[in-house]
Amino acid sequence: MPGVCTSQTPRRGFALALAATILTMAAASAPSLFYPQIADRLGLIPVATTLVFAVYTFTLLGALLYLGSVSDRIGRRPVVMAGSLLLAVSLVMFWWAGSLTMLLIARALQGLAAGILIPTLSAMMIDFEPPTQPNAAALWNTIGPMLGLATGALSAAILLDFTTSPAVAVFGILVVAFVLVAATVWSTPELVSRVCVQRSDLRPRFTVPPHLRRMLAAGMPAIIAGWATNGLFLALGAGLVQTELGGSTHTHxxxxxxxxAIAGVVASRLLQQRSARTISLYAATALALGTVASIGALALHSYPAYVAAVAVVGSGFGTAFLGVLRTLMPHTAASERAAVMAVVYTISYLAFGVPTIIAGLLVPLLTLTGTMIVLGAVIVVLSLVATVLRARIPDRHLSRSRGGGS
Incomplete structure (x- = not known):
């Protein structure tokens, strides 16, 4: 049976879902800083490194498709507990991996765990959204993942540079944190009515309510461009900074x-009061301009210019996701939330993983810089398409479809 909220319940449940989201994304980004070190130790070629990165994405996608909406049926708490414990196990395996096979298994399990956690935690934030703060869930569902990416990557980099046992610190802290999440989630009430799960409920699901499909389609190119950029930076960024931009430390x-990530957080906060259409148009424009600037910075071999360009890209990445959530979530029923979020994240993580495999295949042919330029050009085109599509759909289109505003 659903739980009964006290005056403190929304705040506690919302905070737990947000903290777990940040941790999940930190666990996704932190290992990326260890890839060059692992590749040297195990003698991995570039495509093997990107495969280790991408296997996470594809098992995550499988979990999203088959299990992304399961918390709408059995409740949020058991899914959060199971996902958190599985993620802790996968991190221990990654920590002690001594072969490419073990790395692939560890990342596959991590993707499975993240695939059931991400839509569940997103839906849980919407469940516990404070009534006095409309759109808070959309904002923090955007900011939380970016905070996690930034925290995981930067913390891992600093520990790699300044500690003698960085893996112990990074993976040990994350493992303990996920065990705590698995335990503390039971302190929040269950707001979802449990129903019997049939085998048909576990079929792949990739659908959103019909009245939202046009708006989702308009936002898809920007989501793809943003998440493709994010994936490329996580998979290849460390090597790019070291070989092409003169970065001498992991912290670079x-x-x-x-x-x-931080630019995405700042832009989302600054634009949160704007309409969904304005946010989406800004996002697509920033992605295009920032990508062009990053290609120019690579050509100049300028690290400061590259960081500045990446910040512009990040502001577009964060606001693209916010624009889509601000459009969809106010018009999504409680029984559809996890399913809709699973669709959004499926699109996102396909864009996150596929380009990294393509990049791994292209690097030996085009060099690292050449690969980033080619894929950057594709991202610019997608951003321009997103601008045109979203500009043609005013916010009042969605208002007419459900009788409310976006």
Whole structure:
């Protein structure tokens, strides 16, 4: 049975869902700083490194498709507990991995855990959204992942540079944190009515309510452009900074990822009161301009210019996601929230993973810089398409479809 909220319940449940989201994304970005070190130790070629990165994405996608909406049926708490414990196990395996096979298994399990956690935690934030703060869930569902990416990457980089046992610190802290999440989630009430899960409920689901499809389609190019950029920076950023931009420490690479995420947080906060249409148009424009600037910075081999360009890209990445959530979530029923978020994240993580595999195949042919230029050009085109599509759909289109505003 659903739980009964006290005056403190929304705040506690919302905070727990947000903290767990940040941790989940920190666990996704922190290992990326260890990739060059692991590649040297195990003698991995570039495509093997990107495969380790990408396997996380594809198991995550499988979990999103088959299990992304399961918390709408059995409740949020058991799903958060199971996902958190599985993520803790995967991090221990990654920590002690001594072969490419073990790395692939560890990242596959991590993707499975993240695939059931991400839509569940997103829906949980919406469940506990304070009534006095409309759109808070959309904002923090955008900011939380970016804070996690920045925290995981920058913390791992600093520990790699200044401690003798960085893996113990990074993975040990994350493992303990996820065990705590698994335990403390039971202190929040269950707001979802449990129903019997049939085998048909576990079929792949990739659908949103019909009245939202046009708006989602308009936002898809920007989501793809933003998450593709994010994936490329996480998979190849450390090597790019070291070989092409003169970065001599792990912190140089961590700063690039942090700049991407922090700029997204700042832009989302500054634009949160604007309409969904305005936010989306800004996002697409920033992604295009920032990507062009980053290609120019690479050509000049300028690290400061590259960080500045990445910040512009990051502001577009964060606001693209916010614009889509601000459009969809106010018009999504409680029984559809996890399913809709699973669709959004499926699109996002396909864009996150596929370009990294393509990049791994292209690097030996085009060099690292050449690969980033080619894929950057694709991202610019997608951003321009997103600008045109979203400009043609005013916010009042959605208002007419459900009788409310976006």
């Amino acid at each position: 690479a961590g700063i690039v990822i942090a700049a991407l």
